[in-house]
Amino acid sequence: MKNNQNILKFPNPLETKKFKYAKIRDEIEKILFNYALKEKDLWAVSLAAGRFASMNLEKIDGTEKTLDFFKNCIETEKNKNT
Numbered sequence: 001m002k003n004n005q006n007i008l009k010f011p012n013p014l015e016t017k018k019f020k021y022a023k024i025r026d027e028i029e030k031i032l033f034n035y036a037l038k039e040k041d042l043w044a045v046s047l048a049a050g051r052f053a054s055m056n057l058e059k060i061d062g063t064e065k066t067l068d069f070f071k072n073c074i075e076t077e078k079n080k081n082t
Contacts, residue, residue, distance in 0.1 A: 032045055032046075032049050050070075054066060054070070057069060
């Protein structure tokens with residue numbers, strides 16, 4: 001059997017997208033949290049971010065998928081704290 005060290009592995013498109021989306025998510029959360037600290041108003045920043053997200057996601061994916069996304073976010077947060 002030949003040694004396959006010279007074979008280039010192509011990037012997995014799904015893994016590449018997951019990495020990209022996680023990176024963007026983490027960067028945006030950091031920006032929003034720092035802005036909330038600066039303004040001393042986590043509630044207002046959260047409302048603004050939620051409004052931005054809900055309005056744009058509804059346009060992109062529709063109401064049902066958007067509501068499912070937010071429900072999943074809430075469940076993830078609940079499970080993180082248990």
